Amino acid sequence: DTEVTQTPKHLVMGMTNKKSLKCEQHMGHRAMYWYKQKAKKPPELMFVYSYEKLSINESVPSRFSPECPNSSLLNLHLHALQPEDSALYLCASSLGSYNEQFFGPGTRLTVL
Amino acid sequence: GEDVEQSLFLSVREGDSSVINCTYTDSSSTYLYWYKQEPGAGLQLLTYIFSNMDMKQDQRLTVLLNKKDKHLSLRIADTQTGDSAIYFCGIWRNKLVFGAGTILRVKS
Numbered sequence: 677d678t679e680v681t682q683t684p685k686h687l688v689m690g691m692t693n694k695k696s697l698k699c700e701q702h703m704g705h706r707a708m709y710w711y712k713q714k715a716k717k718p719p720e721l722m723f724v725y726s727y728e729k730l731s732i733n734e735s736v737p738s739r740f741s742p743e744c745p746n747s748s749l750l751n752l753h754l755h756a757l758q759p760e761d762s763a764l765y766l767c768a769s770s771l772g773s774y775n776e777q778f779f780g781p782g783t784r785l786t787v788l
Numbered sequence: 789g790e791d792v793e794q795s796l797f798l799s800v801r802e803g804d805s806s807v808i809n810c811t812y813t814d815s816s817s818t819y820l821y822w823y824k825q826e827p828g829a830g831l832q833l834l835t836y837i838f839s840n841m842d843m844k845q846d847q848r849l850t851v852l853l854n855k856k857d858k859h860l861s862l863r864i865a866d867t868q869t870g871d872s873a874i875y876f877c878g879i880w881r882n883k884l885v886f887g888a889g890t891i892l893r894v895k896s
Contacts, residue, residue, distance in 0.1 A: 680830075718876055718886035719831065732883065766830055776821065777884060779830040 678703060680780035682767050688786045691757060697783045699750040699767030708750040709768040709777060710742060719766055725750060726773050757787045792879050794887035801895050806864040808890045810877035815858060821878035822851065822862045825889070831876065834862070869894045 680701045689695050699708065707726045711719035724732035725744040739761075741753040750767055764784050768777040791813040800806045812820075818839050823831040837844045837851045837860075844851045850863040860877055874889040 682830075716889075718889055721883050724883070768831075774819075774880070776819070776833055776836055778833060779823075781830045784828075 680767055680769055680778055682765075682780040682783050684783060685781070686784045686786075688788065689754065689757065690788050691759075693757075694753070694755045696754065697752040697765055697767075697785075699752075699769075699780055700748055701769040701778075701780075702748055703769065703771075703778070704747075705769035705771050705778075706747060707770045707773045707775070707777075708744060709770075710750070710752050711766040711768065711779075713764040713766055713782070715763075723752075724773070731773070754785075757785075759787050761785065762787045792877060792885055792887040794875075794877060794890045796888065797891045797893070799893045799895065800867050802867060802869060804867055806862075806867045806871070806892055806894075808862045808864075808875050808877075808892065810860040810862075810887050812858050812860070812877075812879050814879065814881050815855065817879045817881050819880040820851075820853060820860050821880070821884070822849075823876045823878060823886075825874045825876065827873075834875075864892075867892075867894050869896055 683698045710722040713719040721734050722736045723742045728744045739756045743751040764782045766782045767780040770777045793811050821836040822834045824834050825831050835846050848865045852861045872894045876889045877887045878884045
């Protein structure tokens, strides 16, 4: 298995909802990442997990809560989001923190 | 902070070569990457180069690195309509920092 998978592909939620994005890889990678990408912009790093521990939080608002239950799974819990949080959320993984990153297809999130 | 700049748009005819350019400011960058993003999709890693190399070739792709000028380029030979996408250069500096992306349009 040489890919990063993400579910769901699309998500529409209200500002009072709680939802979760999921990411999975079975390449034995020990670093996993969440990025946010707005339309016509490059991806922006949100969080990095290395060996299941949060190593980087790029000053992301607390309404985004990451979780790494094991080395293959990465979740992003969403609560009380704002319409400006609507974006493509990309997950990536790499063998180690300094290796090339492989990206999943993304979850297109719309906040109403 | 890290500045990574790319030209925003490139249009070429099918069969021609495409050259996408990227400049950066931090000379201590170790790895430099090229990613491709098709509409509605994630980023696909195309190739990467280590900072002690000048050139890397992989089938139709050639990466050139000029460390003195802090300039990275991606050449796509025999460009096809399937190469139409946004191309991001990425510079590693404790995290991956992307340029704004170059939209490549291939005319048949």
